[in-house]
Amino acid sequence: MVHAVAVLLAGLAGGLAGVSLALLLHAIQHLAYGYSLHDLLAGESFLDGVRAATPLRRVLVLTACGGVAGIGWWLLRRYGPPLVPVNAALAEPGTRMPAGATMGHALLQIVTVAMGSPLGREGAPRQVAAMASGRIAAALRVTPEQTRIVVACGAGAGLAAVYNVPLGGALFTMEVLLASFAPSVAVAALAASAVAAAVAWIGLGDVHQYRLPSLSVGAPLVAWALACGPAIGAVGWWYARAARQARAAALRDARMIPACLAAFAVIGLVAMAVPALPGNGKGPIQLGLDGDLGLGVAALLLVLKVLATTACLRAGADGGLLTPGMTIGALLGVVLGALWTMAWPSATGQGAYALVGAVAFLAVSMRMPVTAIVLGFELTRADDDISLPVVVAVALATATARWLDRRTGE
Template sequence: MRARLQSLPYGWRLLLATITLGIGTGLVGIACHYLLEGVQWLAFGQDGSDLLQQFKQAGGLRRFLILSVAGILAAGVWYVLQRRYKILSIRSQIDLVGDKEPALLAHILHASMQVAIVGAGASVGKEAAPREVGALIAGRLGKILSLTIKERRVLIACGAGAGLAAVYQVPFASSLFVFETLGVSYRWKNFVLVLSSTYLAAWVSQPIVGHGAIYHMSLVHWSASSFFQAVIVALLVTPLALAFRFLASRASRKRRKDETILWALPLAFLVLGSLVAFFPIFMGNGQVLAQALLSSQSIPYLPLALAVKGLLVYLLLRNGAYGGTLTPSFALGIGSGYLVTLLLTAVGIHLDPALGMLLGATVFLGTTLKAPLTAIALSLGFTGQTWSLTIPLVLAAGLSYVIRKRWEKKR
């Protein structure tokens, strides 16, 4: 069978790899969706669209116990995996094509554990898992079909973007992510590969994952004053996003992988469990916090709540957990943009809090992902907004980009 595939013309092999990748990654998105919902149902009972209500109904003791058990299981799984295998990031998979192949089952278990702990309430994002499995599938397809090293690297990046598109139903933003964050060159051939795989993955997973916006939010409109708001939000939120990115990067670089993970990670989950036993708003990857703000729910001591949420992400990643920072970044950006708008209101400048939240999310995501265009598309896609909001978001993202670049030069 493999010999027959390799006998096909190169163009047909590349097309077959792209189509298979899109379909396969779409199925990965479905699997991640069912795994997340299954863990949440087992852990907290009745399934529902309101996650915060589901967590509250479970009770404080149950939330504490679930996270405590999750910490012990996660520590054991990652300790064993990392003793026997080298866990390769997406960047490593791209760089090491042809030299080192990631262990298939080990990486699938690694990704599954990431989704499982998010379902249990851990403060990390779920998006890293489908991206990593998508990249894994792409690497195997490229090898089986004897594609060139250059094409295999592009295909792995496509797999990562397709994984993101499948779980969040944001194929356009995911395509931008491949070019901006993963550094794929802007060539027509690459555009075709990226767009085909991401849109196909989103289409395959759509019947199960759903195609509606992740966050419920009324349509937001902008006016001339929005440009002033965009500038202020960019100036004040970008330093916060830089601080979070520094902490998250440091945590990932210094992540515990030796035997100390066996006590440090359960202890980190114990801290999280003790906190969410009384304050369920801190449960999960940030979706609960972001939705509460977008729904105009009151959150006492919001500045402290945002600082604690960011530190919880650092605590888990530093002590051995794996996971994404995209969703936590979005939640922190929503909260930061809202706080800036309240600050302006306090000095007599009344602006739209909803637009402030979207501006904050765009600035925060653009800074942490180092991808301003992706951040704009994600903010609009996550909240179901129209593309008419692009103009103020572009201003905020552009100014934030300039600030970030100047800060990086001074380091």
């Protein structure tokens, strides 16, 4: 069995990382856009705050965000020790993630996402928790293989804490980080994520990320999932490839400073007219679930989110792709759902298309079909009535992506 004390401490590290970084994110968001300054956990959302801010403020904040991103990551890469990603630490157990560089990298992600970066925030608590878990394992002198499991459990616990998804965090550890569902791995992952989620409840409250209205689920939605699952899979496969290429070609020298300034300033200019564009995408997902997006707006946001995320990655900024992937999938689901309804009218609401699209796209873009399904339910607290169309869409989307992998030799 994996060292029990190390696993529980890894869960604690994940919980503390998730809570502290989430509170920091909220504080910077509220300060940057000037909303709900008296209450970091107020009901007013980031999208509400951006909408209430003046167009000039949006441009200035996002341009400043580009400066922070460009200068910050250039300094970190120029003068700091080489970063050790979580995957690299797992590939060679015992390899230490440098504390200063890891913390700086995580803080830059949180600060830029809070100021309006279109990338995700979930990578920061994963990295901080994994770094701390590696040191915990070293202090307790656990074996190299157990160290690998403890570090992965810490990373999954960070995800569990920041989004209040204990089962999703555990499955992320098993499916994505360790590629193992062995009993010893499962017990450790579940224990660490449960501890992290409990810590997050104390600091952030037991809340779920999205409000889900009553959904109409029936044969028409299943038929839509059958017809559109392959299309979602193809777009998700293409987006994952585009994001990888953008990261691989990202600027690493001083040129990233003007590149980040330009990329974020353009996002700010567009945000003058489209306030839903800044941020990791939580706002547009909620709009889709609420049924508040027209076909034209959804299609516009879909294109803009793809361009914004890939442009920022190419310029040298960094961040997660979990929420951005869900956003693009939800918007794609809304667009495909609207087109489907024009041809075959039904009582299926926009929220159902958004949820199924978000889960299927996430399953493909991050190559984690099981975790994506569980995250979809944990993030929204959806009823199990929608499980059939979700599973159908994920299965077909994943099969399509794997077929494309074989065709392209990837």
